[in-house]
Amino acid sequence: MIPFAVRRVGGLLVTLLLIATVSFFLLRLAPGGPFDADREVDAAVRAAQEARYRLDRSLPAQYAGWLADLLRGDLGPSSCYPGLTVNEVLAAAIPPSFLLGGLALGIALVLGVLAGALAGRHPGGLADRAVSMFALLFISIPSFVLGAALLLLFSLHLRWFPAGLLEGAASLVLPVLTLGLPMAAVIARLARSGLAETMGEDWIRTARSKGISETRVVLVHGLRTALLPVVSFLGPAAAGVLTGSVVVERIFALPGLGTHFVNSALNRDYSLVMGTVLVYSALLVTLNFLSDLALAALDPRARTR
Amino acid sequence: MRGAASILGGGMLLLMGAAAVLAPLLATHDFAAQDLSAQYLPPGSSGHLLGTDLEGRDLLSRLLHGSRVSLLVALLATLVSVVIGVAFGLVSGYAGGRVDAWMMRMVDVLYALPFLFLVILVMTLFLGPRAGPGGRVAALLIVLGAVQWLTMARIVRGQVLSLRSRDFVLAARALGAGPVRILLRHILPNLSGIIAAYATLTVPRVILQEAFLSFLGLGVPEPYPSWGRLAAEGVRGITAVETHWWLVTFPSVAITLALLGFQLLGDGFVRCAGDRGGARGSSRGRRPAGRPRTGA
């Protein structure tokens, strides 16, 4: 078991290194550089700026320098936020993103699993149809439309929640819903189909015939297997939602990672792009890994083998 | 009942497809024609069934032409993703071992690359200053297809892994069939259901991605409308003093209906895939094995 885990972690690190390397060179292919601006900068100033960000060296030398810094935990200075390091930008942006994403994930799981259980118990029933329609609706609305609609109704008209900024618990409600509802819809569908399928399996029928209560059958036996597709969906989805959404952050003026994903790309802030890519890919491979472990633990067939 | 739902979905899509094909005939106005005496007319006023925008352009006509762009982009990008994803998944799953591990690692790497950069890169490397709208749509297709095939590859590979040790595959191999023949003749037909199911679910994703790119100003260019671009423009009009509600509502409804149509149809395919898997080959074929996995 231990050597297996070590091998897996080693594999994850190799994947991360590959992602970082490909991204590093890919970035330089896009036209324009960090110091191109509406007004031309004096040549001497430009040279000084490039030297500060090591852009005056050859590309392999830049890469080697970046890697060496990375090993020391230093992601370098940000060029689109002068005076700040990438470490500082990420340190400021990660907590609000994790807070929002974590809440959205929690709400999506609770709502989605409950709705899915409700619908999947009796496939074809009224609850199933209602849940399916709502789920389809929330999957089908672009997030910027959903966000704007929630904003219009609950903030501008009803004045229940603030229209933006991250100040106090009330300001979290609309962004969390915008992020969480579409995800809840996907989870509800996955849980529903998983449950509907599981409820027809032999061993569930056996459990029922043994006189175990219906609730216990659904919650303990059925749901456990039914959640397998949800768990495999959660890996990449959680990585996406925890690293922020530029749409939600822009609509509600929130200081999260999604904004920096876009700002750094649009401003050619190479070190910040690399920082955000590292955060995202590290989360992605770790969460995928965890979801694989969870799958193995949850799947009764996997255990009997 | 589920059958009825897929028929409903298919019907909605057929209607939309017809509207897209017949857009030049159905549109009441030139989609790019500006009329500065008819700015921001609400729906129903003077011949504009769905109202007009800032430049006085007819929303209905723009939506109809937008359906051509959106549906075309979505279908072609999906096709691209299916071709690449299926081929990649088949090879990776069948080869197994080290080859499979590295191919899946490549998928992981591509999955984590900054998507926006890919968009910017493709949009600039492929387009000169006088690129027409056709070139731009093509570039958009490449980008969207390039991202979507990854999940398809994972799903197909997962299925192949579970199928390749089945009796009928082993039997074919024992009879001397080569890997290409086994993949195309014996494995691929078993996957057609799940591939069709996932492909119908890819179309909506592409439509949403295009809408997201339009929200950031990187989508289909002016004056060509796409649903995503129309909705993104409409959202800018939602404020506390004034809402040109029709500019955001109708494009969103169009997107939502199309997505609903594809989802309903996709559900139907998923169900069929389940049935067919059970009918063909083995007793344990019903549970799709296609969950994304990382590494080997």
Next chain:
Amino acid sequence: MTGVAEARIATALFEGLTRLDPETLLPGPAAAERFAVSPDGLSVTFHLRPDGRWSDGSPVTAEDFRWSFLRVLDPRTASPYAGLLFGVRGARDRQRKRTDENSVGIEAPDALTLVVRLERPVPYFASLAAFATLLPVNRSAVERHGDRWTRPGHIVTNGPFVLEEWSFYRHLVLRRSPSYHGRDVAGAERIRLHPVPDPNTQFNLYETGAADIVFSVPSPILHRLRDRPDFRTGPRFATAFLRVNITRPSLASAAVRRALSLAIDRETLCSRILRGGERPAYSLVPPGVAGYDPPAGRTFEPAAAAELLASAGHPGGRGLPALGLLFPDNPEYAAAATVLQHDLRERLGVDIRLDPREWKVSLAAQRALDYDLCLAQWIGDYPDPTTFLDCFAAGSGNNRTGFASAAYDTLLERAATPEPGEPPEAWIRRRFGLLAEAEALLVGDEAPVIPLWHPTTRFLVAPAVQGFAANALGLVSFVDLRAGERR
């Protein structure tokens, strides 16, 4: 520090030698209580006010300014605006060749006197001294904290405010500086600033009472706000224009470029599409420089335009290829571009291909002259025509059109120096005359630049807020702001 938003905060924290009057843009006293230009125009002497204090209590001295200006010239500072000081004697060499700092014509003969010696007269130097790049910085804070000298607790300021709190991308809190000489003026004790990138969100926050002032207003609803008392707008010292790439064979003819300029209905563009009080632009230099009359330029004459194009060999646009119109993809430019496309096709039969690009890509294309037509905007740094006209000198990196005219460059050159014995007032009059002649060449005859509109500044200021003032450079004075009753 490059953006207007940063400059607003900087001018609240720091006080430059001069300050521009919000209305006239003429330089007035600030950290310097008076200033004088020598009769030959070659030196400017600033007399600092004796009660100037840094927020750590130490006096603001002429040496502080000298050190700050030299820091701007230091390539290691990498200030993008270092070029503003190149009128100072020896400044260019100091920056390019690292010559001795004493060779730079900035002297502090005593604690309260700063003398700036110029290569040749810069009649607007006192206005430059108000620019954000030339604000003083505190030497000991910079030397002690390096890159982190702007953090709360490190930063030492000489302006009306100190930085009390700062949270990246969340908020800034400015608090009145107890050591500022004007601290007795009535005004808000604290000002809380939030960076909000999206104008729609800004507006929503304002309308729901979460903000008292917003610095931009979403353009789709401008017409609804125009008559509200809390909507403040004013001209902006800026111009949006079309760059024409004259290295393209189809655009090499000045007659073709003039025809394009004559065919654009700027009035309608401003009143029906932009709708934020923008003024149609027929000259590159916006109105508002005292004493300078911009040339008339090309107005909207569609018949003359079609005739001119025909006489250039392209009747009804025949023989001209489709022209690409490059623009950074934002809603305002996109709307304007569709109108230009429409105008040029209707009036001239010229086919325009819209080419919206991501911002940096559009910049790269402009620098490489890889475009046909391009929507661009230039914001003046200081109230003088040269902040616009210098861009189009042959060697300028901001030219980006391929335009190189010896006649134009000569006019700028002749305007730059007084004739021997010429009295200052006479020179300034003659100078403005020559600059207007150069501009007439640029926007009238040669037309590598087709002016489109002059933008506006737009603010929403809650009725309870008093003392709000903004100038055409977009700067807002926070010092007099007072909150009355909240709505």
